[in-house]
Amino acid sequence: MTNVPAAQAVPMAEKVLSVCPDAFTPASRVGPVNWYLTQGGTMSRELSGRRVILTGASGGIGRALGAGLVASGARVALAARSAEKLNALADELRNAGGDVIAVPTDITRAADRQHLVERAVAAFGGLDLLVNNAGVGSWGHFADSTEAICRTVMEVNFFGPIELTRLAVPHLTRGNEPAVVNVTSMCGRKGMPAWSEYSASKFALVGMSEAWRGEFARFGVDVITIVPGLTNSGFDKNWLRTDGRADLRFADGMTPEYLAEKILAAVRANKAELVVGSEARRLLRFNRFFPRLTNWLLARKVKKLYAK
Template sequence: MRRQLAGKRCLLTGASGGIGRALAQALAQAGVRLMLTGRRQEALAELARQLQKQGSHADFYPADLTQPAQRQHLVEQTIRSLGGLDLLINNAGIGSWGHFDTSTPEILRTIMEVNFFAPVELTRLAMPHLMQGEQPAVVNITSMCGRRGMPAWSEYSASKYALVGMSEAWRGEFVRFQVDVITIVPGLTNSGLDQHLLRKEGRAQIRFERGMTPEYLAGQILRAIERNRREVVIGREARQLLFFQRWFPRLTDWLIGRKIRALYRKDSTPSSPPASGGNP
């Protein structure tokens, strides 16, 4: 099946910047009618005005998707604005960069709330409307960390793994409702995620500026939606990592472990032995 995007009604989360903003612009150019949501009201309003000037149907509703009442109001407002729903794109996300042993339960819970529970519960609310849509689909933007957990991204990896797993289960369940589930697995993207991390304590050098542009990623996501791809890995780095993870998992573990040991070698240097003659 090839999905025609023109005229589709779409709820897009995380639309106020980065990948979400680029995705909103690409969807609007393809003729999709949009409800944009995120936490930054001014950024959403500015984006909606820009798209409206270009002749697109773009509405916005700021919401904290971790709050049940705000999720409910968002879906209700979407149906009032668009008259129905054909596409739900779960794009909003947050990250934390630092090792688990120095992290906190609060950071883990925040990331799981934003990256997993929020999109899952939003999808629950949207499903009755998607079931009545035209060529409906749920599109989950995950990460290569959702297929290979990475050091210093433990909470983020766990949340994306959970969303990938839920996507696979939904794909089998939603088929009886003729609602497709599309999983997007991007690699490193220069999306601004590094500017909004809950903490920045990792030691590895991550060159976000060398990652994919949000515009390139948005174009690839639209292509996946049009072609109804079940799961698509985007970016050379992601494809290489997941290739090695699939065919050479022990080597992948060893290479990652060697890198971490090198970064933390000074921290693991044993202290000087006690003076001779002392008690053990």
């Protein structure tokens, strides 16, 4: 498809789209599986009574997910680095009738990960869902960054979640309709200029998710990958660096509540992968059929930004 002239490619793409509207999705890259089909395990999942570990719970997407899980009747172990914010959220959710515990956690620390899993299992008697939502960003060009920043991004966004999952899997295998939910990014499906470290970390987590999906099937544990676009969650206020030039409008992105609703719907329906956000869908669909043109447009944008 990449060698077809653009004049022919567009009509061809329109023809494919008219036959199968969902062919323009990242999941179709690995085969003719419809993006909206469930994976091979559980076909629907009840959240009421489910025992959940949720990382990155103190703000933004995590806070909205915590509220949504509690509203659905789930029992939630809230994890984040800020004990103050975490305890405030836990009190708020308990006042709303939620069954939650707050476990201050730095997922880059092995002892914290171990403590989190042990606390959740002790409090709830087991584990059904692990939601890897914690993350950190870095905005700027790779040549201007440092090894320390790159390693921090990879520790928080990749090594922390996968090692937490390693600890959780033995408990998930004994859970009810168990699943691992990895909240990634559209940058995990298309590497973006000035997001090099972040893109690499999310690509790694997406790749691990795809491998796990096959591996964990023998345990009856599903793996759900969430690929969000721009979200007005305050995430951009806590980046490790912000020295890149960009024209990003996070304020125009999805609300955390909207994204949380979509994530929980994907968990209930057991979707293997869900791309959320119109700009993410447009970018990934366009890149699917016109990768060279997409790269050229991104490079041109960077040149314009740095020509000023």
